[in-house]
Amino acid sequence: MTGDETLSRPRGLSSWTTSRWLRVGVAASLALLTALGLIGAWVLGRTASLSDDLVDVRSQALGTSFRLESAMLNQETGVRGYGLTGNPEFLTPYRQGIAEQTADTASLSRLLNGNPRGLADLRAVQDAVETWQARIARPIAAAPAGTPSALATERASEGKADFDRVRTALTGQQERLRADQSRAREDLDSTMRTRNWVFAAIALVILALAGLVFEALRRGVTDPLGQLGIDVRAVSEGEFTRPIAATGPADLRRLSGEIDVMRQRLVQELEVSEESRRLLDTQTAELQRSNSELEQFAYVASHDLQEPLRKVSSFTQLLQRRYAGQLDDKADQYIGFAVDGANRMQVLINDLLDFSRVGRVHHAHQSVDLGSVVEETLSAMSVTIEETGAQVTCDKLPSLVADPTQMGMLWQNLIGNAVKFRRPGHQPRIRVTAAEEGPLWRFTVTDDGIGIAPQYAEKVFVIFQRLHTKDVYSGSGIGLAMCKKIVEFHGGTIAVDPDYTDGTRITFTLAEAPPSISGPAANSEAAGPDHAEPTP
Structure with a gap:
């Protein structure tokens, strides 16, 4: 022994x-x-x-x-x-x-x-x-x-x-x-x-x-x-290095010893936690610096790309107008490819700028009547709605504290997708609903279009992810990714309802007031222009 x-x-x-x-x-x-x-x-x-x-x-x-x-x-x-x-x-x-x-x-x-x-x-x-x-x-x-x-x-x-x-x-x-x-x-x-x-x-x-x-x-x-109570209170108040005195009968000494072992383990865990916190602070600072650099790079790169892209687009369009029919068919085809690529590149850059601005440029939270925002969105899409014969019905929507610009982008993308991804030869029917669930509001946008297969229910919210080629449905594949970023910025979640099979139903939640904004938020004047210049 x-x-x-x-x-x-x-x-x-x-x-x-x-x-x-x-x-x-x-x-x-x-x-x-x-x-x-x-x-x-x-x-x-x-x-x-x-x-x-x-x-x-x-x-x-x-x-x-x-x-x-x-x-x-x-x-x-x-x-x-x-x-x-x-x-x-x-x-x-x-x-x-x-x-x-x-x-x-x-x-x-x-x-x-x-x-x-x-x-x-x-x-x-x-x-x-x-x-x-x-x-x-x-x-x-x-x-x-x-x-x-x-x-x-x-x-x-x-x-x-x-x-x-x-x-x-x-x-x-x-x-x-x-x-x-x-x-x-x-x-x-x-x-x-x-x-x-x-x-x-x-x-x-x-x-x-x-x-x-x-x-x-x-x-x-x-x-x-x-x-024992004095020692435990001292430890609970932060004196983690203070030992627990073992006095009294055997069971009380054993209890004191077990509490002291717990204190020692707590000291070890605190040391590990402190080291992890220091490492996390370092990584957070590095991540903030990296994000700031990436944001600055995205704005600078997109701004600097606008000028050469305008020149490429302008001159390819001039070539197309001036020499159309004078060259052989291959030349006309190549020029068309160049014009289409330049236009799509400009659309992608503008969409990427809009995506990066969410939560950084537009964060003027105020009381917003979502019913009025939807009406403005439908007014802006009136031509498309009239051409497709879409029928949009909307329940009474609440007023929430949110960024009005981002709310407009959210409804425009959701209703726009519902109109765009309709069944061929079918007049789309779209319904917008809202229901209060405790501290949150749950909204749904339901259509009777082509729907989304269950295996793609999460993929559609990833940036630049497309389920169809550009020849079938136009777009950059950034709309639902932007919706997800806007909803999460306002403290909610968004998903595809897998139980709805007669089209597509997008559900998302919003809090009555979004969480406080943390971290640096760049503005348009510091990072670059709010809107790209139009293509000539």
């Missing part, structure tokens, strides 16, 4: 993730709280048990012992009064004392159950009571009423001694019950103090545990996440 692999695999507590720390912390906290809860429950139970024993057993047993003593006093008083007077009324407290003695003795037996010393004291009291009742109380109570009992006089000394033993037994019992009550009260007080200390300790432990959990979360989660 390499050193890097060893470093990449942390051991011990450093390998614990946030979830593992949380699980262990929660388990330990629950175990500690459970132990504290059990201790608290035991202390509460012990306190309640001692309190119940003190109130329900010790104190009640002592009170019952006092009531037993009172019952015995009632018996002794009643028996002694009956023995001295023979009055049966004195037997009432005696009999009531016997009933109370029986109830109190049974209550003490129940209360002292499980207390051998207390039961022994109770038996001693019962033995003393039984001795006194057998020797004194019952015999005297059984004597006839009405006269004093001789037995009371005879056994007066013995009765006093027996009842003193009863009192002594009761006093001993009460002293031990009082001592038991004092010990129980001391145990209860001690247990209550222990309970208070235990609950104070539980409260302190809970506070300490809460502080420990808070500090652990701060150090293990919030501080690392806060530092």
Whole structure:
């Protein structure tokens, strides 16, 4: 195993993730709280048990012992009064004392159950009571009423001694019950103090545990996440060279490491992007310079070609007029070829100039009523339309921000093509429509002419591309290429509708306002004449 692999695999507590720390912390906290809860429950139970024993057993047993003593006093008083007077009324407290003695003795037996010393004291009291009742109380109570009992006089000394033993037994019992009550009260007080200390300790432990959990979360989660957030914000604000600190549990360190790797890749991509941007800027500057030179060359070349081309055309036409029929047929044919070539060359130069001016010379954008532009176009083509019998219908067209000259060239080329490429002997029918599609307007120019085969749907928009020879249809093959350039200059697209088969349907889109013009735009005065001079 390499050193890097060893470093990449942390051991011990450093390998614990946030979830593992949380699980262990929660388990330990629950175990500690459970132990504290059990201790608290035991202390509460012990306190309640001692309190119940003190109130329900010790104190009640002592009170019952006092009531037993009172019952015995009632018996002794009643028996002694009956023995001295023979009055049966004195037997009432005696009999009531016997009933109370029986109830109190049974209550003490129940209360002292499980207390051998207390039961022994109770038996001693019962033995003393039984001795006194057998020797004194019952015999005297059984004597006839009405006269004093001789037995009371005879056994007066013995009765006093027996009842003193009863009192002594009761006093001993009460002293031990009082001592038991004092010990129980001391145990209860001690247990209550222990309970208070235990609950104070539980409260302190809970506070300490809460502080420990808070500090652990701060150090293990919030501080690392806060530092990670600071580093990420710094990187997002442009400090791409700032490293991401890896702190906290293993998963947070791993997350920080992955973010740092992403930052490093971002730095690399930015370096590549910056280099590409510099290269692109250089190429753009070179392309702008090249385009400027090509535009200047096109204007200069076309302007300089006008003069020699006019001379060639003029003199070939003069030769044709002056020597027509004087030379042989070959000479007349050659002269015709020269005149036709010069005229077509001049048409191509003028068309090329018009094509190069799109987006460069005419860019005076303003609100244009396309319906009026179409009417002007139809007016300019009125002779051709009348000769061919063409029927042109046009929907209501919108007003858009565009260059009016280019819009005129666009409609003239589209409607002109629809008229020119008609079927032989057929009066063409042309329809112009417009429909709004979101931020754009879609226009269509539909005719019932010869149509365009699907395989040529894109080729027809390439400059100087012709689908027919000049003998069949005249023209330079630049019309649809110019339409495409005008539409794209105004932020739209143009295409042949492949689903329409009864002729040709050209569809194009225009925005309500064209995109802003970027780059240098030459004007006609700087680059050359706006229009070529007419051929003589």
